[in-house]
Every structure is written in C-alpha cells, then in structure tokens.
Amino acid sequence: MIYCGIDWAEKTHDVALVDDSGRxxxxxxxxDDMAGYKILLDLLAEYGDxxxxxxxxAIETSRGLLVAVLRTGKRPVFAINPMAAARYRDRHAVSRKKSDPGDALVLANILRTDIHAHRPLPADSELARAVAVLARAQQDATWNRQQMSNQLRSLLREYYPAALAAAAIWQNGLCRPEIREFLKAAPTPVMARRLTRSQITAALKRAGRKRAIEADTERLRxxxxTDWAHQPPLVEDALGKQMLAVLLQLEAACTAADxxxxxxxxxxxxxxxxxVILSFPGLGAQLGARVLAEIxxxxxxxxxARGLKAYAGSxxxxxxxxxxSAITRRWVKNxxxxxxxxxxxxxALTSSPGAKAHYRRRRxxxxxxxASALRNLFNRMIGQLHHCLQQHELFDEQAAFPAPPALEVSAA
Incomplete structure (x- = not known):
C-alpha cells in the first residue's frame, strides 16, 4: 500500500510517498499550475495509482484546483486539520524542527498509521458542490451586509439621528433601497430638512416603491x-462624505446578497x-440550501444520525x-x-405544533x-432529516412528533 502526503502552499507544493513500513x-x-499537476499525477501513476x-x-485543505484535480476518479482525498498535523509532527521530531518536505512526509504517515481515524472528502455530486459554493457565498454576503449596516448606523448616530428615525419605520431599515436613495439625495441633516415632498416621493419611486408612497413621504418628512442636535457645518459635511462612501459599500453588499x-x-x-428538505417546517429555499451545502x-x-448530529454540534x-462528569455542548463542529x-x-416553532410543544417541554x-432548548429541537429534527434523506421520504408531522400516550388515552 502506498500513501501520499502533500504540503500545499500558494505557489508551490511538496509531495511525499511512503509505503507500509514508512519508507x-x-x-x-x-x-501550482497545470505542469505541476501533471507531474503529480504522473508520479502517482508511476507508483500504481x-x-x-x-x-x-492527505492534504491540509479541502479547496482549490489542486484538490479538484486530485478528486478526479476514485482517489480518496483526506483533508487533515492543520492542528492535527502539528500534533503528529511531534511524533517524528522532538526538536520542533519544521520544513515543507517534512510536513508532506508527516501527512503521508498520518494515513499510513491512522487512516481509519480520518474521513475522506465526501463524494458529493457536482450540483451539491455548486449549491455549497453559492449558499456559503450568500451567507457570507448576508453577514457582510449586516456588518456594513452596523457600520453605517454607528456613523449616522454621530451626526444624523434623523436618518435613523426615518429608517426605524422599516425592519432592518438601513438595508432598504428607500433609505439608501434618501441618503444619496440628502447626505447631511441640513440637506434633509430642505427636501420637498416631491423630492422625497421621487426618491421612493427610484427605490421601486409603488404603494403607500404618500404615507411614507409624510412619515419621512x-x-x-424633528429638532436634533447638529455637528459644526464643516464637520457635518465631512461626515456626509464619509457616509456616502460607506453607503456605496452597503449597496454593493446588498446587491451581492440579493x-x-x-x-x-x-x-x-x-x-x-x-x-425532502423543503418538506420540513422552518426550512425555505435559502436555509434549506445552507443545510444541503453542509451535509x-x-x-x-x-x-x-449520531454522526450527523455530532458534525452539526447539536x-x-x-x-x-x-x-x-459533565455534559456540555460541543465546541468543535460545523x-x-x-x-x-x-x-x-x-x-419551526411557528410552523410545526410538534416542534413548539417539544420546545416548551424543554423550557x-x-x-x-x-438556546439550549432550540439546540435540543435542532438535534431531534436533524436526526429526522437524516432518516428522510436516506429513505427519500417527506416530513410527516405525526411521525416526527407523536402525541404522548397520556393524551392519546384521554382523547379516546
């Protein structure tokens, strides 16, 4: 049996092959180019791949073109956690020396001695991997949008509380296109007080509003x-220019997320x-895609199901x-x-009576x-999802959350 370890880097990679005896x-x-990938594949083929x-x-990453090339065919690829690889390094050298060729040898020996303790990269379909890329990118864009919204809110509190009051009529108002158009038209409180009804209405229409325009115009106006404290004029103008720069970043984040x-x-x-995933209460297209992306x-x-529950940290x-002895929640998880x-x-609490009853029992x-009750509910539902995906069955409320025996007797 031959084992391969690869210490990867941005421009070059070190490869090591060992046999059963560790030689x-x-x-x-x-x-890190097509020529290097060809050398690697030829080397593996030379030794019987x-x-x-x-x-x-074994490699310390699960992404990139090198991993994509290695995953062609039926070759098992193991993504070894760098922290785990560092612990294995101490088994071979107590002097704490480190080198890239030495790390490649360590990774190869990890598979030689403990291949049973590590899990290869899953053989997901191409569509599932594409969904994973998009779902994770959308999740990152959503987090980035919230971060930019918080940054804009913090800036507006320093000089423009009227804008925050205007955005308060909508949930997550600073991310709404109406407020973004309004802030473009009036980046400072002085300019905002000069806006006429027609200008506010025009800003709402540019944002795509078609209903309740007159009512929102009056609320914004x-x-x-309303009387608010003001910064000095020059400082206020400077803060307005800074706000427009942050607003451009928020707009880009909103567009990317959408x-x-x-x-x-x-x-x-x-x-x-x-x-199957959409049949579960509480899972829509976005959240369902995130679940599929990770499992x-x-x-x-x-x-x-126990393995999936441990992987999810539920x-x-x-x-x-x-x-x-102590029972605690998991820290190492997806x-x-x-x-x-x-x-x-x-x-799920608002769409499944059984889920809500389970939550109340835990509370x-x-x-x-x-948080603990929700984690317990998630632990139960992800086990049900594992069963339904294995059997390709849709969610059944009665089977998932059967009535307690006492209630069944009283009902009879």
Whole structure:
C-alpha cells in the first residue's frame, strides 16, 4: 500500500510517498499550475495509482484546483486539520524542527498509521458542490451586509439621528433601497430638512416603491423636520462624505446578497433532495440550501444520525475524569450548519405544533434556556432529516412528533 502526503502552499507544493513500513519512496517539489499537476499525477501513476487501486492522498485543505484535480476518479482525498498535523509532527521530531518536505512526509504517515481515524472528502455530486459554493457565498454576503449596516448606523448616530428615525419605520431599515436613495439625495441633516415632498416621493419611486408612497413621504418628512442636535457645518459635511462612501459599500453588499440569493434558489430546486428538505417546517429555499451545502448528498458520509448530529454540534458531549462528569455542548463542529440549525429550529416553532410543544417541554419541564432548548429541537429534527434523506421520504408531522400516550388515552 502506498500513501501520499502533500504540503500545499500558494505557489508551490511538496509531495511525499511512503509505503507500509514508512519508507520514503519519492518526493517532489511541484508548482501550482497545470505542469505541476501533471507531474503529480504522473508520479502517482508511476507508483500504481489506478481506478482499481487508487493511492490515498492527505492534504491540509479541502479547496482549490489542486484538490479538484486530485478528486478526479476514485482517489480518496483526506483533508487533515492543520492542528492535527502539528500534533503528529511531534511524533517524528522532538526538536520542533519544521520544513515543507517534512510536513508532506508527516501527512503521508498520518494515513499510513491512522487512516481509519480520518474521513475522506465526501463524494458529493457536482450540483451539491455548486449549491455549497453559492449558499456559503450568500451567507457570507448576508453577514457582510449586516456588518456594513452596523457600520453605517454607528456613523449616522454621530451626526444624523434623523436618518435613523426615518429608517426605524422599516425592519432592518438601513438595508432598504428607500433609505439608501434618501441618503444619496440628502447626505447631511441640513440637506434633509430642505427636501420637498416631491423630492422625497421621487426618491421612493427610484427605490421601486409603488404603494403607500404618500404615507411614507409624510412619515419621512416629519422625521426629518424633528429638532436634533447638529455637528459644526464643516464637520457635518465631512461626515456626509464619509457616509456616502460607506453607503456605496452597503449597496454593493446588498446587491451581492440579493443576486446570490436568486442563484441559490435556482440551483437548489434542481437538486433531488430539495423536495425532502423543503418538506420540513422552518426550512425555505435559502436555509434549506445552507443545510444541503453542509451535509452534502453523499449517503455514505454519515453512518447514522449520531454522526450527523455530532458534525452539526447539536448533540451534547460528555467529559468524564475519575468521579467528575459533565455534559456540555460541543465546541468543535460545523459552525455554518450549527448556525443554520439555530435559525431552522427557531422558524419551526411557528410552523410545526410538534416542534413548539417539544420546545416548551424543554423550557418548562427540563429548565433549559432558550438556546439550549432550540439546540435540543435542532438535534431531534436533524436526526429526522437524516432518516428522510436516506429513505427519500417527506416530513410527516405525526411521525416526527407523536402525541404522548397520556393524551392519546384521554382523547379516546
């Protein structure tokens, strides 16, 4: 058996091949281009890499063109956590020396000694991987949009509270196109007080508003004409220019989030698992795509629901030593899936009577806090999702949350 380890970098990579005894068979220093990839594939083929007997490869990343090239065919690729690789390095050298060729050798030996303890990259379909790219990008764009919105709010508090009062009539108002158009027309409080009804109405129409324009015009005009404290004129003008610069970044973030949201929905509905995922209460196209992005569609990835629950960080972990034992939540988990699970469980409370009853039992009967009760609900529902995806069944409220026996007897 041959094992391959690759220490990757931005421009070059180091490759090492070892046999069952740990003997170094070959090492190469390749470039990060097609010529370097060809050298790597030829080296693997020279030592017996075929479709029937692929050589497993260990590398410290799961992304990039190099990984995409390695994943062609049936070759198993193991993404080793850099922290785990650093611990293995101490097994081979107590002097704490480090080199790129040495790290490639360490990665190869990880597979030689502990391949059973590591999981290869899942064999997800091309569509599932595309959904993952779009869903993660949309999630990042949403977080970036919120960050820019918070930055704009902090700036407006320094000199323009009237704009915040005007945006308060809408939820997440600073991200609304109406407020963005208004701030472009009046970047300072002095300019805002000079706006006429027709100018405010024109700004609302440029933002795409077609209903309740007159009512919103009056609310905006009233908010702008309220007495507020002012910065000195020159300082106010300077802050207005800074605000316009931040506003451009917020507009770009809003546009990116909206465009990616459309792309996510178009790709997600094409997947065969979309019907099953969307049948669950609390999961829409955006949130469902995020769940699919993190769990993938490789049915062999998780042997049972317990593995998926541990991966999502929803199941508790026990820490025991001697007579002491503590049950706590997991810290090592897929943060994106865990975040999506919190939103999923929270949304399910209003769309599933069984989910709401389960949440109330955790809060009232077990004394859980809000986050703990939601995590417990997510733990139960993601186990149900694992079953439904394996059997390709739709969500069934009665099967997922059956009535307690006492209630069934009383109803009879």
């Amino acid at each position: 170094l068979l070959a090492k190469r220093h390749i470039t 075929t479709e029937e007997t692929p050589i497993p490869v 009233e908010a702008l004409r 465009n990616l949201a459309k792309a996510v929905e178009e790709a997600f509905v094409q997947h065969e698992d979309a019907e 993938g569609d490789d049915r062999e990835r998780f042997a049972d 199941s508790p972990i026990t820490r025991a030593s001697g007579k002491k 943060d994106r899936l865990n975040h999506a699970g919190y939103l999923w469980a929270f949304a 009232d009967g077990h004394g859980d806090w809000h």
